[in-house]
Amino acid sequence: MPKTASDRVALRGRVFYYVRRVPRRFEQVDKRGIVFVSLHTEDRRQAEEAAITAERELEALWVSLAAQGDPDAWKRYQAAMERARLEGFAYRSPIQIRDEHVSSIVDRMRSLAGREDDRSAAAAIAGLEPKPEIPISKAMELYFGFSAGELLGKRDDQVRRWKNPRNLALSEFQQCIGGDLEITALTREHARMFRDMWLKRIREGGYGRNSMNKQISHMSRMLHVVSEEMKLGLDPIFAKLSVSEKKRSRPPFDRKWVEEKILAVGALDGLNLEARVALLVCMETGMGAEEVSSLRPATIHLKAPVPYVSVVSREGAEQKTEYRPRDIPLVGIALKAMKLCPAGVTRYYDKNASLSGVINKFLRENHLLQSEDHSLYSFRHSFQDRLTDAEAPDRVQADLMGHKYVREKYGKGASLTQKARWLSQIAYKAPAGWKV
Missing domain, CATH: 1.10.150 (DNA polymerase; domain 1)
Structure with a gap:
């Protein structure tokens, strides 16, 4: 097994040290062979904790030293700044160093004593690496x-x-x-x-x-x-050049428009099945495109006593706010649609921008948007309005929308059965003969 930082802790006299042999790939830039870094403690546990930082900084130093020979000027400059920091100094140009306090200049020179052959240290501490031009x-x-x-x-x-x-x-x-x-x-x-x-x-x-x-x-x-x-000291050249703009909120769809236009028999036939399923689930549940495109078989529970989907935070995923993860019962058109894609809308897994684009383009070209300001996201606003019109409790609304509940929470909140009851009350009614 590879060694950890704590494996490299050794007692020298009464003080613990971090001890490590210089890796072969860095032997040309660090001639010490074996490096001893004092951890400044006689306590083993404290030493093991300090060793983590010592190891990180030592490895950063080696990377910094290796970069000194890079032909790219900005990489050499970055390496010099990092080396100076690890040596305990801020990187300064010779002119800037000249203006420092005498004691600071002396400290820099003393730190280089006995290291005449260490060119990277001299470049970093004495500021000999010129500031690069950066396009x-x-x-x-x-x-x-x-x-x-x-x-x-x-x-x-x-x-x-x-x-x-x-x-x-x-x-x-x-x-x-x-x-x-x-x-x-x-x-x-x-x-x-x-x-x-x-x-x-x-x-x-x-x-x-x-x-x-x-x-x-x-x-x-x-x-x-x-x-x-x-450390370029650039002026804020773009300061105060923006212009004010009133933020525009997406308007909600009217229930009548949804049921008579969008849910009309055959209205969505030209939209591919998975985009159609995603649209219907968003319409009925208030989910966003990113949420519906993130659904996986493990988060779709069609065989549960109350069918539902789980909006969850996954590794490598990021919710819009910390409150969005939630369980949403499937009712009405959302349940019928999800049954046709029990593994999720696989064509659009993690491609919410593409999904939104396809749906919005279809709705626009087929005159199914209530106005130019409407979009797929408008269904989320409609969902909130439908819950409000049904006088659903604030806690239920917050849980279903994924919003922060402004009062202190007690207990687990509404059950799936209770949520499903409210969603059934506000579900859209499709006309006779309608199919997903």
Whole structure:
């Protein structure tokens, strides 16, 4: 079995140390052979806990040392910054070091004593690795790397949908300013050019303000993060360039429209079966496209005394809010539809954007949207209104919608049988002869 950090803890005198042989792949950059890192404790348990940090930082140091020889300037600069941090210093250029307090300069020089051959240490501590030029395209790549924590819990499709609008903003910004400029050369004038391009689109091309604001936000955030991480000191060139826009909520469908138009015999025949099933389940249960596309055989319980589906958080999945996981009884058209896809809408597993696009396009082209502002998501608003009209208790509404219950919770809430009773009261009524 591979060794853990605690396996590498050894007592030297009265103090515990983290002891490790330099791996072969790093022997050329770390000549020490065996590394001893004091854990500054005489307590074994505390030492084992400290060893985890020591191991992480030592491995980071080796990676940093290896990157020093990378031909890519920004990687060498990053490596120098990381090496300086692990040595206990902030990375500074020679000019910046000159302006530090004398004691700080002395500390830097003392730390290099006896290590004349350690060029990477000198480059990091004395600030000899020049700050690289970073074109906008490289900055966006760096930003994606720096944002790894923000992407935790997202599936591949969610990561792709997170990156795509940022890459689009980058592409349009580059076209606007005339190329892949170096980020330290960007000015407020470049940001204004981008804003003016968008204002013209809004006035003449029918674009919405929200599209403009999102792209400005993406570019602003990217430059801010890269500037912070790379210690570039960039000015906030996009500050206060967004325009105000009243947020528009999707309107709900009227019951009459749903039952007479969308559930009319044959109205959905041109939609593929799995998209049709997904649409009907969303209509009746208030689920969103991401939730219905995430259903698996293990979360579909058609043989239960009360048939239901479970909206759950899976590994690699991310719910819109922490309150969304829930059990929803299947009644009416949702139950009939789900029986045709007992394993879920497999064609659209984790492809909610594709599912929404197919359904919305079909509804629009077949004149089944009540207005231009309606969409698949409008059925979630309809579901909330139907529960309210039926005077369902607040706790039941919150449990079925997946919303936060504003009062303190006691007990498990409504049972599946009770939920099914409320859903049966608000279920849509399909006409005679209707089939999924």
